[in-house]
Amino acid sequence: MLWQQLLNGLTLGSTYALIALGYTMVYGIVQLINFAHGEIYMVGAFVGLFLVITWDVNLGIAMVGAMAVCMVLGVLVERIAYRPLRGKSSRLSPLISALGASIFLSTLMALIAGVNTRRYPAVVDLSSYSLGPIQVSSMQVVILLVSAGLMIGLQFLVRRTRIGKAMRACSQDLDAAALMGINVNRVISYTFAIGSALAAAGGVMVGVYYNAVWPYMGTMAGLKAFAAAVLGGIGSIPGAMLGGLTLGIMEIMGVAYISSSFKDAIAFGILILVLILRPQGILGEKKNKKV
Amino acid sequence: MRQLEQWITGIIDPYYLRIIILLGINIIMAMGLNITTGVTGQLSMGHAGFMSLGAYTSAIVTLKLGAPFWAALLAGAAVAAFFGFIIGLPALRLEGDYLAIVTIGFAEIVRVFFLNFEPGGKAVGLSGIPQQTSFTLVMITTIVVIFFTQRLLSSRIGKAMYAIRENEIAAEACGINTTHLKVLSFVLGAFLGGLGGALYAHYMYYISPQDFDFMRSIEILNMVVLGGLGSIPGAILGATILTILPEMLRVVAEYRMLFYGALLVILMIFRPNGLLGNIRLYDLLKPKREREVKPCQS
Secondary structure: OHHHHHHHHHHHHHHHHHHHHHHHHHHHHHOOOOOOHHHHHHHHHHHHHHHHHHHOOOHHHHHHHHHHHHHHHHHHHHHHHHHHHOOOOOOHHHHHHHHHHHHHHHHHHHHHHOOOOEOOOOOOOOOEEEEOOEEEEHHHHHHHHHHHHHHHHHHHHHHHOHHHHHHHHHHHOHHHHHHOOOOHHHHHHHHHHHHHHHHHHHHHHHHHHHOOEOOOHHHHHHHHHHHHHHHHOOOOHHHHHHHHHHHHHHHHHHHHHOOOOOHHHHHHHHHHHHHHHOOOOOOOOOOOOOO | OHHHHHHHHHHOOHHHHHHHHHHHHHHHHHHHHHHHHHHOOOOOOOHHHHHHHHHHHHHHHHHHHOOOHHHHHHHHHHHHHHHHHHHHHHHOOOOHHHHHHHHHHHHHHHHHHHHOOHHHOHHHOEOOOOOOOOHHHHHHHHHHHHHHHHHHHHOHHHHHHHHHHHOHHHHHHOOOOHHHHHHHHHHHHHHHHHHHHHHHHHHHOOEOHHHHOHHHHHHHHHHHHHHOOOOHHHHHHHHHHHHHHHHHHHHHHHHHHHHHHHHHHHHHHHOOOOOOOOOOHHHHHOOHHHOOOOOOOO
């Protein structure tokens, strides 16, 4: 029972982690809570669904297609809603702009696809295997493997490539990075593209796993993922992964051993407790206040 | 007062009357959030949590205890203010976006609590709340709230709160008790949020947890940011625009929220500091060139 719940938590947590990475990367560079990120995840789930329905493609192609579309969408949202505001206003106005973009995207999708919950046709055989006392479904294996793969890929990109180096420089100090000849706007576009692609992959997999896609699914998932990013220490990439997994496991455990009707409250309750004890998050760096 | 009410309901169309009453309630709540977020700079994204505490407390006091209306209003506001105090405490250790997620989390916990709260009718909500919120009452309350907020912001406490927003360390170095004032800003914001919620419950007959979700918090925050942080006329203007705009957008029917979202983005691009950023009430009365121009950084 415990191991089964742990596995379910890990599955849920890795999808949270995929979305949380987008929040944390964007936050690390431009200090903005990208509230439209949850909607990008929702659009990803829908693009995957359309691809599967229209061209009857397999899960892999649906996921790649959704990631490509969402990369473009993420960069577009940044161009239209955030870039004009950068550097010339308080930190709250991009936040409102982000919320506006989020309302716009979810309503647009509701107009295109209707407000009803849509179901994924069977793209993977949903058989499950017994591994000792626990049942592993094939979709869980897919989610865990793909998430792990994407996260390793992201680590490689950030640690080993030129653009990754530029991203790390920008997250340390945007102005200094610009002075060193880094094209800051390009780095920010890349960050949005990568974050959005990860969210889209998460969206497709969650859509298949829970067999439900609807236009307002992004709001709660976005909030939870943001909570995961903060829990791990916002701005830190390993923090977002750890925060996502922690939140997923805690939530499933809470549902299993406390009460299922308090599902959403449990996640946020844990978050508040952790933040009171450790205000910078689990892996966040404590910044000294400077005058 | 009753005659005045009858006279007004006689000449104003019920549809407009409803919008004006909801506008008054929105102004009261925007005033509250303006103190917390606009003036003191503590980003709160869970104002709907305080609103729902005020609404449910007052509704239960009225329905289950049969208490008079004024007692229900006070009870609602007081319970919300108490929770404002509780949520203000972590605010002492957290900053910016960390605080934002704690307030979001708080509002979600409140929502889930009322979804499972037996005396509150669980997910169905509470209905049959007597409609005691009248036009005159809302107008009088709104004016009183605006007056007191204005006095507060021009007082020593208000100026100290602005100082905390501008630079907390400098404010502390000047001898301002930042701990005390940050909690106070949450208590005042929550009090007005609860008062607005109590008035709302006694106007709508019916409340349910869905009325106070994340989108509601965002709506109130939008009013404050759109109008201009820390500005009383700004919060009034923001509340007015965001109450009337959805009504005007009814023409475009199902595209309503699409326009609403797009307009938020466009307004922020062209007026990044809000429509009346940092304009105080008395500035409007002065000749234009004497107005104090300050950068709005928070």
